[in-house]
Amino acid sequence: MPHHAVEDLFTQLEGAAATVMKTVLDDPDGALTGRWPLDTEERLHLAWWMAAQILRTTRQRKRLEHASRAAERLDVPAEVAAIASNNPHLTYIVEHLASLAFTLFARPWGLAFTSMCLLTSDVPVVLFNAPDAEDQLAAAAACDILLPLDPHRLLVLPGATMLARDPRKRTDHRLVIPGGVGIALVQVTYDVADAFVAHHPRHDPWRHWQPSGPRHPSPWNGDSHSAPMYSLEYDVLAPHLTVERRWLTEHPPPRTADRPGT
Numbered sequence: 001m002p003h004h005a006v007e008d009l010f011t012q013l014e015g016a017a018a019t020v021m022k023t024v025l026d027d028p029d030g031a032l033t034g035r036w037p038l039d040t041e042e043r044l045h046l047a048w049w050m051a052a053q054i055l056r057t058t059r060q061r062k063r064l065e066h067a068s069r070a071a072e073r074l075d076v077p078a079e080v081a082a083i084a085s086n087n088p089h090l091t092y093i094v095e096h097l098a099s100l101a102f103t104l105f106a107r108p109w110g111l112a113f114t115s116m117c118l119l120t121s122d123v124p125v126v127l128f129n130a131p132d133a134e135d136q137l138a139a140a141a142a143c144d145i146l147l148p149l150d151p152h153r154l155l156v157l158p159g160a161t162m163l164a165r166d167p168r169k170r171t172d173h174r175l176v177i178p179g180g181v182g183i184a185l186v187q188v189t190y191d192v193a194d195a196f197v198a199h200h201p202r203h204d205p206w207r208h209w210q211p212s213g214p215r216h217p218s219p220w221n222g223d224s225h226s227a228p229m230y231s232l233e234y235d236v237l238a239p240h241l242t243v244e245r246r247w248l249t250e251h252p253p254p255r256t257a258d259r260p261g262t
Helices: 003-025 040-055 058-073 078-085 088-106 136-142 160-165 179-192
Strands: 110-114 145-148 153-157 173-177
Touching: 003 040, 040 088, 040 136, 058 088, 088 136, 110 179, 145 179, 173 179
Parallel strands: 110 173
Antiparallel strands: 110 153, 145 153
């Protein structure tokens, strides 16, 4: 598939996903829509978009190029090296997009609210403990997955460990993540970012959080330190409950130590 055709596909996926997200995020009855789970078509649109976001990042491109260079140093036959160097990232996306979308579609999804202001980054869909796994399909089938949707709402796909412990998470559900856990999720997003992070100007996580500890290593940059490891736990929200929409814009004050003049 030529590069322009892939870009056209990404544009279509983004348009369809944006419509689904608008439906989820603009529900006037609460910050967590009562129209959950999504219907099949909406779920498909979002699953395809999420798969594309996992595969197309610069982190994935650098990972693949780094693996390709390593293979060439091991005296791979010339004809094999030539094929691998012919835009391996594009080939990788085309070969894995449908399978990854189906994997995500089939998993249970949690729609979450947190009082903590969230970051997003150039790695928008975060695979806990496996952002650079060689087998991204296997990682996406088993690990916890995080996707910020706006400054206070996110999609959580609970991993195999959580599903084994809590039957309520084996179907689509909603949840509220306390601010302290939200701070940890901001750290995870920061740790796996490749080149940049971003947040809404009126929803600044730095009012309550500062980066700490080593980020995920970038082997293509020569990093060799161990990767940080994460674990996520949460309770499922009762079906009749929601969060008032005012909490999407009202924030607790920053910690006293963060206020000017203190």
